[in-house]
Amino acid sequence: MLVQSILLGLIGVFCMLDSRLLGRLNFERPLIAGTLVGLVLGDLEKGLMVGASIELISLGVVQVGAAVPADMTLGAIIATAFAILSGSNAETALTIAIPIAVLGQLLGILMRTVLASLTHTADKFIEEGRFKQAQHIHIVWGTILYSLMYFVPIFLAIYFGTDLVKSIVDAIPEWITNGLNLASKLLPAYGFALLLQTMLSNKMMPFLLLGFLITAYSGLGVMGVALFACIVAFVMYQIETAKTGGNSGGGSATEPDPLDDL
Numbered sequence: 001m002l003v004q005s006i007l008l009g010l011i012g013v014f015c016m017l018d019s020r021l022l023g024r025l026n027f028e029r030p031l032i033a034g035t036l037v038g039l040v041l042g043d044l045e046k047g048l049m050v051g052a053s054i055e056l057i058s059l060g061v062v063q064v065g066a067a068v069p070a071d072m073t074l075g076a077i078i079a080t081a082f083a084i085l086s087g088s089n090a091e092t093a094l095t096i097a098i099p100i101a102v103l104g105q106l107l108g109i110l111m112r113t114v115l116a117s118l119t120h121t122a123d124k125f126i127e128e129g130r131f132k133q134a135q136h137i138h139i140v141w142g143t144i145l146y147s148l149m150y151f152v153p154i155f156l157a158i159y160f161g162t163d164l165v166k167s168i169v170d171a172i173p174e175w176i177t178n179g180l181n182l183a184s185k186l187l188p189a190y191g192f193a194l195l196l197q198t199m200l201s202n203k204m205m206p207f208l209l210l211g212f213l214i215t216a217y218s219g220l221g222v223m224g225v226a227l228f229a230c231i232v233a234f235v236m237y238q239i240e241t242a243k244t245g246g247n248s249g250g251g252s253a254t255e256p257d258p259l260d261d262l
Contacts, residue, residue: 004041004081005159011036012077012150020146030054030076037080050080050093057094059195071104072097074150078157085158103153111149115142207232 011033018027026032031051038047058072079097083090118137125134200208210232215225 001159005155007040008037008077008081008158009151009155011040012074012154013147015073015077016146016150017143021143028073030058030072033073033076034080037077038084041081041084043084046084046090047080049090050083051076053090053094054079054097056192057097059192069105070098070101071108072101074104074107074153075099075101077154081154081158100153100157107149107153111145114145118142 015028015033015036018025027036031048031054034047034051034054035044036047038044038051041047054072054076058070058076075097078100079093082088082096083093118141122134122137125131125137196208211225211229214220214228218224220228
């Protein structure tokens with residue numbers, strides 16, 4: 001368990017570095033994080049299932065400005081590990097993921113407060129001409145503090161808390177568990193609603209209704225609907241390209257060249 005706890009803590013650090021040092025390669029997404037956890041713990045299928053369930057919830061979670069959303073990455077790693085190690089299902093894992101994600105949100109606010117104070121220290125170093133020390137604060141110390149913010153909770157939760165959490169879950173009455181399972185099924189719909197709120201328009205509404213009707217009445221699976229959507233997108237792209245005369249920028253093919261005036 002010690003080795004597994006360390007490896008999962010390192011996975012959390014790696015996912016955290018994704019959007020801060022690696023250029024956002026999507027390793028911080030719950031689907032990818034859950035898959036990595038399943039790979040380490042030897043149950044890739046359940047890692048995918050739990051990661052995909054949490055991904056549906058987090059689709060509409062968008063960080064705007066200085067707002068700190070619930071940390072679904074932290075929740076996904078610990079919840080997936082709990083589901084695999086305790087033999088629980090994806091619905092039970094979701095009930096664990098949400099409180100942990102909120103805890104990660106509070107830790108994120110605390111960490112940003114600490115880093116804000118370090119920024120003033122960096123300003124002081126710059127005024128004194130100590131540029132190397134200022135660089136270390138931003139690149140070295142900031143990375144170390146963020147890494148600890150992920151590694152420590154994951155390590156403690158996996159090494160000390162799995163059996164305890166399992167005993168607590170087993171002690172929960174069945175009627176409460178059923179209610180939590182029902183709520184976990186509603187959360188993905190809530191995630192989709194948040195996502196649609198940011199991207200849905202009158203132009204996109206027919207495509208949403210088309211996808212819903214195809215899924216409801218055609219009997220196709222998710223893969224079939226996705227392939228059909230790719231074909232529709234390709235056809236729409238060809239039509240739009242033909243309208244613009246092959247100009248990928250969307251402008252007219254007969255638009256005069258501004259260099260002709262020279």
